[in-house]
Amino acid sequence: MNKNVILQVKGVNKSFGGVKAIHHVSFDLLKGEILGIIGPNGSGKTTLVNLITGFVKADSGFVFAEGKKLSGLPPYKIAGLGIVRTFQIPRPYHSLSAMKNLVVPLYSSRIMRTIGGKLGDRDTVALDILEEIGFERDAHVPYKHASTFPEGYLKRLELARCLALRPHVIIMDELFSGLSVSEITAMIPIVEKLQMNGMTIIMVEHRVRELFQIAHRVMVMNFGEKIAEDVPDAIIKSEIVKQAYLGVT
Amino acid sequence: MNIFIFGLVNSVILALMASGFALVYGVSRLANFAHGALYILAGFATWLFLNRLGINYIGSIFLSIIIVSIIGGAIYRFLLIRVKGMPASEIIASLAIGIAIMELFRWRGFISEAYMLPPFVAGSVSIAGVVIDWQRLIIIGVGLAMMLSLWLFTHHTKVGLSLRAIAQDKHASMMSGIEPDRTAVIALAMGSALAGVAAVVILPLGNITVETGYMVLIDAIAVCIIGGLGSWAGVLAGAFLLGFSRILTAAFIGPHWQMVVVLLFIILTLILKPSGLLGRQKELEERV
Amino acid sequence: MDEKIRRRERLDRGIKVRTEGIYAISSWRGIAYTSLPTAAFVLGLLIIPLAVTSMTWQKIIIIACVFAFLALSFDFLAHFVGIVCLGGAFFTGVGGYISGVLNSAFGAPLVITIPIATIGGAVICTLFLLPCLPMRGIYFAIVSLMYPLLFARVIQALDIFGGTDGLPGLATFPNTWVELYLILPMILILTFGLRRLVNEDFGIVLRAIKDNDQAVRASNINITWYKMKAVFLGSAIGCFAGAYLAHLYGWVGISLFALDFSIFPIAATVVGGVGTLVGPVIGAIILTMFSEMLREFGPLRVVFYSLILAGLVILNTGGLVPYLQRKYYQFEHWIEI
Numbered sequence: 031m032n033k034n035v036i037l038q039v040k041g042v043n044k045s046f047g048g049v050k051a052i053h054h055v056s057f058d059l060l061k062g063e064i065l066g067i068i069g070p071n072g073s074g075k076t077t078l079v080n081l082i083t084g085f086v087k088a089d090s091g092f093v094f095a096e097g098k099k100l101s102g103l104p105p106y107k108i109a110g111l112g113i114v115r116t117f118q119i120p121r122p123y124h125s126l127s128a129m130k131n132l133v134v135p136l137y138s139s140r141i142m143r144t145i146g147g148k149l150g151d152r153d154t155v156a157l158d159i160l161e162e163i164g165f166e167r168d169a170h171v172p173y174k175h176a177s178t179f180p181e182g183y184l185k186r187l188e189l190a191r192c193l194a195l196r197p198h199v200i201i202m203d204e205l206f207s208g209l210s211v212s213e214i215t216a217m218i219p220i221v222e223k224l225q226m227n228g229m230t231i232i233m234v235e236h237r238v239r240e241l242f243q244i245a246h247r248v249m250v251m252n253f254g255e256k257i258a259e260d261v262p263d264a265i266i267k268s269e270i271v272k273q274a275y276l277g278v279t
Numbered sequence: 280m281n282i283f284i285f286g287l288v289n290s291v292i293l294a295l296m297a298s299g300f301a302l303v304y305g306v307s308r309l310a311n312f313a314h315g316a317l318y319i320l321a322g323f324a325t326w327l328f329l330n331r332l333g334i335n336y337i338g339s340i341f342l343s344i345i346i347v348s349i350i351g352g353a354i355y356r357f358l359l360i361r362v363k364g365m366p367a368s369e370i371i372a373s374l375a376i377g378i379a380i381m382e383l384f385r386w387r388g389f390i391s392e393a394y395m396l397p398p399f400v401a402g403s404v405s406i407a408g409v410v411i412d413w414q415r416l417i418i419i420g421v422g423l424a425m426m427l428s429l430w431l432f433t434h435h436t437k438v439g440l441s442l443r444a445i446a447q448d449k450h451a452s453m454m455s456g457i458e459p460d461r462t463a464v465i466a467l468a469m470g471s472a473l474a475g476v477a478a479v480v481i482l483p484l485g486n487i488t489v490e491t492g493y494m495v496l497i498d499a500i501a502v503c504i505i506g507g508l509g510s511w512a513g514v515l516a517g518a519f520l521l522g523f524s525r526i527l528t529a530a531f532i533g534p535h536w537q538m539v540v541v542l543l544f545i546i547l548t549l550i551l552k553p554s555g556l557l558g559r560q561k562e563l564e565e566r567v
Numbered sequence: 568m569d570e571k572i573r574r575r576e577r578l579d580r581g582i583k584v585r586t587e588g589i590y591a592i593s594s595w596r597g598i599a600y601t602s603l604p605t606a607a608f609v610l611g612l613l614i615i616p617l618a619v620t621s622m623t624w625q626k627i628i629i630i631a632c633v634f635a636f637l638a639l640s641f642d643f644l645a646h647f648v649g650i651v652c653l654g655g656a657f658f659t660g661v662g663g664y665i666s667g668v669l670n671s672a673f674g675a676p677l678v679i680t681i682p683i684a685t686i687g688g689a690v691i692c693t694l695f696l697l698p699c700l701p702m703r704g705i706y707f708a709i710v711s712l713m714y715p716l717l718f719a720r721v722i723q724a725l726d727i728f729g730g731t732d733g734l735p736g737l738a739t740f741p742n743t744w745v746e747l748y749l750i751l752p753m754i755l756i757l758t759f760g761l762r763r764l765v766n767e768d769f770g771i772v773l774r775a776i777k778d779n780d781q782a783v784r785a786s787n788i789n790i791t792w793y794k795m796k797a798v799f800l801g802s803a804i805g806c807f808a809g810a811y812l813a814h815l816y817g818w819v820g821i822s823l824f825a826l827d828f829s830i831f832p833i834a835a836t837v838v839g840g841v842g843t844l845v846g847p848v849i850g851a852i853i854l855t856m857f858s859e860m861l862r863e864f865g866p867l868r869v870v871f872y873s874l875i876l877a878g879l880v881i882l883n884t885g886g887l888v889p890y891l892q893r894k895y896y897q898f899e900h901w902i903e904i
Contacts, residue, residue, distance in 0.1 A: 083785070109787035117785070123778040126771060134775045137768060138787035152768065195787055310705055312712075361881045367651040368880050370708050371833055374653065375877035378830060379870050386866040493826075497716055500709055535724035542717045549698035549710065
């Protein structure tokens with residue numbers, strides 16, 4: 031097994047009722063890369079994310095992470111192994127403040143096992159993470175109820191929730207959706223910095239242009255199948271991809 | 280043979296009781312805890328029409344089923360519709376309404392043995408060496424007829440098809456022009472009518488008491504949990520499983536143990552197959 | 568268009584703003600203002616029994632407190648964990664019977680039976696409710712409603728634990744003062760304790776589970792384990808109430824599983840104010856008093872408070888405590904748009 035492969039998806043299939051959502055998809059995720067996953071609506075991207083992270087059980091096929099089998103584990107255990115995901119529509123804990131939102135993952139067993147005793151005051155750690163992710167550290171912002179923040183902040187809060195777990199792999203499900211170009215431009219350096227510090231990232235995206243600025247490799251899906259996997263430049267030129275998106279022959 | 284016939288009767292009884300509840304839940308995802316109340320409402324209404332207003336038996340039955348349907352639909356249209364979508368409030372509201380109705384009857388004194396409905400056909404007949412009263416046979420007949428007509432209704436009439444559509448996919452149905460609220464009112468009216476039919480057919484076997492209302496609620500829910508909420512075949516499966524187990528328990532272990540058996544089955548179902556025998560509820564897999 | 572549209576605007580009262588945070592201690596008036604609600608609640612609960620001299624009213628206060636326990640349990644589970652428990656009667660029944668059986672069959676004194684019934688009862692109730700936890704809320708609601716009804720019938724049918732007649736002749740409390748001053752401080756401790764709990768970290772995770780359990784799962788937390796602990800706490804509170812009742816009357820019977828104990832706490836919570844923890848206590852007191860005043864009506868009382876419950880739930884009103892809070896902390900006036 032290639033030492034650089036941090037996640038292996040092998041031949042996974044998933045049907046919902048009569049609809050085949052994922053059809054025999056396989057790919058390897060290399061350590062430290064940013065892998066983009068794109069595809070038209072309904073191509074199964076989010077289902078794939080759900081499969082990898084345990085929210086949906088595959089009908090057949092396997093997912094391995096550094097030799098450990100992920101298939102069949104419940105979501106909270108997979109998160110415990112350091113593989114986390116953001117949700118397409120961020121729904122923070124609306125009855126809590128932004129800071130308290132982050133205190134929740136600090137009670138995960140992953141954190142408790144590793145640095146729990148040394149964490150000190152969790153509120154401070156939460157504030158630190160928020161500052162890293164771009165929230166202003168002034169008196170009021172982190173203490174505002176999470177429901178009062180605009181979309182850009184909510185996306186960052188989602189990311190912060192993942193970062194609080196000190197993961198190895200982050201799967202970002204449409205992080206850029208719903209954001210303005212300027213907000214995306216502000217997010218890109220955060221993602222790049224994460225990758226430079228050793229994080230492996232999968233980005234499921236619709237905003238192809240922005241994604242291609244930072245992705246190392248890109249995988250294209252259509253109707254539940256993987257139809258291409260290559261570097262961004264090659265994907266742009268690929269006839270198969272064009273056909274999938276535009277339907278021209 | 281005895282066991283087979285009485286088991287069959289019991290199962291059909293349970294299926295009749297549960298079908299109203301299952302219909303309402305299947306179509307509008309509303310757990311109608313006033314089901315038991317509507318059941319005895321139909322019983323008392325029939326009794327009142329028959330004994331106080333002197334209307335003939337068939338007329339009383341007809342009238343009370345219609346009235347119960349109207350009340351059921353009205354409960355949704357004017358009360359429950361306001362808490363639509365908040366499952367906690369729906370349950371609490373329908374439970375409170377159900378209890379209010381049942382306790383109202385208790386206050387008016389409907390707890391003695393004086394309240395009975397006469398059987399449709401008195402006397403009994405012997406089938407394959409088993410003596411069984413006509414009423415029970417009628418129950419089987421009515422039960423089968425109900426199942427059949429429900430099946431025909433939901434597969435071949437416009438209203439029935441819309442009920443199934445909403446049950447399967449609310450949003451797609453809305454896009455096809457089916458109004459979920461109107462359908463829910465219809466579903467509740469039909470569910471209440473089913474409760475009414477069950478009541479008038481089954482109550483002649485015994486008395487009409489307020490306790491029956493609570494028992495019907497428990498039985499209906501038990502059948503639906505064991506068979507699977509949201510599935511017709513599930514109601515039948517649950518009803519037969521429970522019906523026969525109760526008869527077998529009564530025959531071989533002791534009649535008092537029947538309730539224990541019900542409790543046991545519910546717990547077993549929850550542990551082994553939470554969505555019920557034939558349930559199609561994807562409990563964890565939605566919402567992501 | 569000459570129509571002037573008016574809307575109601577609410578602003579914090581001046582004194583509320585002036586006493587925000589540390590400034591509460593800046594003046595005597597400020598201290599009085601901020602501490603009045605809590606003081607009124609605490610002192611009211613502790614002193615009323617002394618002020619009321621008739622035996623009947625003291626008994627009524629005790630019953631109100633028992634229902635307050637159940638209401639606290641319901642409010643905690645429903646509004647801070649997202650678990651709607653329709654089976655308060657399950658807890659009182661299990662708790663009551665455990666302490667009743669221990670006392671009747673083994674002669675254990677009530678200082679032993681009550682704690683054992685509380686913890687042991689909580690263990691049993693949690694085990695029975697455990698299978699429902701991973702599933703959608705409606706299953707929990709239905710099953711919790713059913714358990715007390717089923718258990719009552721089972722006890723009746725098998726004629727165990729005294730069957731329909733129940734177990735009479737249990738130990739009772741030495742006198743009314745013990746009864747009162749055992750339970751009143753406990754209510755206070757429980758109310759303020761739960762308030763503290765939901766703002767401490769365990770409570771924060773529970774509230775997060777209520778808001779978005781998928782995200783909590785994705786944050787490497789086993790939500791079934793947390794829910795189980797919450798149910799344990801909720802059922803312990805209810806079992807204590809049941810055990811207390813058993814020794815209050817000196818008798819246990821299947822009436823401890825009565826629907827009353829399931830519905831009343833919900834009504835009390837809705838009347839007092841959902842999610843406030845203080846509201847359910849006040850709601851329980853108010854409803855018990857009304858219930859007493861309507862005693863002649865017999866079963867009609869149940870009709871009354873079911874209808875009130877249905878009405879309040881359907882109209883989605885906030886409850887008494889939020890209303891009082893609004894009046895106390897804010898003032899309203901109409902402004903034109």
